[in-house]
Amino acid sequence: MLSDIEISRQHTCQPISQIAGELGINPDELSLHGANKAKVSLAVTNRLANNKNAKLVIVTAVTPTPFGEGKTVTTIGLTQALNHNGHKTCACIRQPSMGPVFGTKGGAAGGGYAQVVPMEELNLHLTGDIHAVSSAHNLAAAALDARLFHETRLGAAAFTEQSGLAALNIDADKILWRRVVDHNERSLRQINVGYGSFNGPVHESGFDITAASELMAILALSRDLKDLRSRIGRLVLALNQQGEPITAEDLGVAGAMTVIMVDAIEPTLMQTLSGDPCLIHAGPFANIAHGNSSIIADSIAAKLADVVVTEAGFGSDMGFEKFSNIKVRESGYAPSASVVVVTLKALKANSGITSEQDINQPDSERLTAGFANLEWHINNVSQYGVPVVVAINRFPTDTDAELEWLIERIGQTKAFGCEISEAFSKGAEGAAKLAEMVYRATETATEFKQLYETEASLESKLMTLAEVGYGAASVSLSDKAKSQLAWLTKHNYGNLPICVAKTPMSISHDPAIKGIPTGFDLPITELRLNAGAGFVTALVGEVMTMPGLGLTPGYLNIDINDNGEIIGLA
Incomplete structure (x- = not known):
């Protein structure tokens, strides 16, 4: 089978304006960024405000393993299959961070014959939203340190006299706003800034990866540009000498930060290998961040399609939990069904049994022990009142006997049902049965509920x-x-x-x-x-908001060939 990038490169994309038109987006609601991607104006939501919302399907997974469970492959394959089966469907996914792209995970376009194309455009820069978040975030850090420098140098009274601004009396030991960069860089986790006679006062700081920036969460949770501006103004950047919060509004930087992000608030439209629409917006990392696509992207898709398929990062204890307890509170848009992705490899890896046996070989002991992890995730999603469909993402090394055993065991759980997905190798046809199972699940009655009340402490x-x-x-x-x-x-x-x-x-x-x-x-x-x-x-625990590069990072394989084509991008 061809590699992901070879499949992507051999595919001839439809004009993105055609994809937009088929979805229902007008030409004046589209801003082209080349032939294969375009920004979608938020005006489309105003035009279609009275349309009913589509059925929402959220894709999650068992506890992640180094082998990869195929959550994005399933999200894209399911979207392709639903459209193939006659249900107008749009996918909503997050923009990949270049940290994992050049680190260990690789890109996030899906894979095989269930991917967003061109995959290199999605995985590298896209339309610049992550760069905008980085720039706006770091402007606030620069503004805060500049204000601290000038107030310290002049004293509060002289500062106010010369600038016309009220002194903020920033406590240098209570600066909360760190810096961000969209790469894995462990050496920047903890730093001191302000060294030198014209740069101080010296104080502790550090870097997070851009996906962990609060601005990225704001981008994901804002409803429109006005809401974005209001949320940025409420950012708490530091405390003053009395222990009171200093906001971006207090610092006078909120407006400029919003200006930097004014284009980033619009989601980017791309397409799958089958020519299905996919809206890309906000950032990844459900372990250290919000880890879900944006409310805006979901809202646009919901007014244009009959089904919206989105994914939540990592296992159901991570992205799905945050989707349910954070995102739904803001959007009011609850899912009609959920999909839990699993593989035989994942179950064996999650068994807790240490074994030298090849993970690709039949192993009933590890499979049986690992099944408990899948059942936990089925029960976890079920407690939110959402029907659960299990997607068994099939690998070529899987045996029929083990797959049959797994299907039988899933039938004894709370799951609505399960189907084997071969979207990776067969595209839409490989997920057709899964798509029909999921669609049937969306038609059942749901009673969505959250784990806790807002008023709780x-x-x-x-x-x-x-x-x-x-x-x-x-x-x-x-x-x-x-x-x-x-x-x-x-x-x-x-x-x-x-x-x-x-x-x-x-x-x-x-x-x-x-x-x-x-x-x-x-x-x-x-x-x-x-x-x-x-x-x-x-x-x-020991969680880090800035990842580090491993011993053999992905960038070692990435280059340009003699034809100017990118090679080695996973």
Whole structure:
């Protein structure tokens, strides 16, 4: 079989204006970025405001493994198959970060014959949204440090006299706004800035990957440009000497940040190999960030299609939980059905059994032990009142006997049903049965519910997520987290939802614990306020908001050949 990039490169795309027209987007609602992609104006939602919303399907997965479960492949393949079966469908996915592209994961266009094309355009830069988020974010950091420098140099009274601005009295030890870059760079996790006689005061800072920026979450959760501007103004960048919050509005930088992001608020339209529409917006990383596509992209697709298929990052304990408890609160757009993606490899890898046996070989012991992880995720999604369809993403090494065993076992769970998907190798036809199963699930009655009420305290929400969301026995807060919790409660931020940042490689906080962890304590190391996005991030265990490059990163394979074509991009 050809590689993903070879399949993408051999495909002749339809004009993106044709894809837009077939979806129902008018020419004046489209801003072309070359032949294969275009920005979609938010005016389309005003024109179609009275249209009813499409059925929403969210794709999630079992606990991730190094072998890859194929969540994006399933999302795109399902979209292709639904359209093939006569159901007008649009996919909504997130823009890939160049951190994973040049790191270990590779791109995020799907793969095989279930991918967004051209895949290199999606995986590299796209229309520049991530760069806009980085630039706007770092402008706020520069503005904050500049204000600190001038107020410290002149003193509050002289600063006000010379600038005409009220002094903010920034506490250099309470600057909360870090910097961002869209690459994996562990050496920047913790830094000191302000060295030199004309650069100070010296204070601690650091970098996160751009996908973890609060601005990325704001982009994903905003309804329109006015909402985006309002949320940016509410960003808490630092505390003053009295311990009170200093916002981007206080600093006077919110307007300029919004200007940088004025184009980024529009989602980008691309197409699948079958010519199906796909809206790309917001960023990845459901372990340390929001990890879902934007409300705006979903809203546009919902007014133009009969079915919208989107995906939530990593396993159901990560992106799906945040989709349900954060995104739906903001959008009011609940799913009609869900898909949990699984592979035989994933079950064996999640068994918790250490074995030298090849993961591709039949292994009933590991398969049986690993099934518990799948059943946990089925039950986890079911508790939100959403019907669950299991998609078994088939690999060439899978045996019929093990697949038959898995189908039979899934039939004994709470799942609505299951189907084998061969979208990777066969495209739409390989997911046709899955598509019909999912569509039938969307027609069933649902009673969507969330894990906690908005009015609950932060402590209560943390405990609910730990016990009900992950199966923990208890929660412990570091001294730093306890102090932050007291401050958040005092300043009336206790009503915000929680966005947990933890390892995606286990349902628990420890990536080494596979299967279904029980009886563990969930250690909260830090609580970060995201007042603009509208949630509090709880950092759990040793989670990092800036990834690092591995021993043999992906960039070693990426180059340009003599014809000027990109090679080695996964």
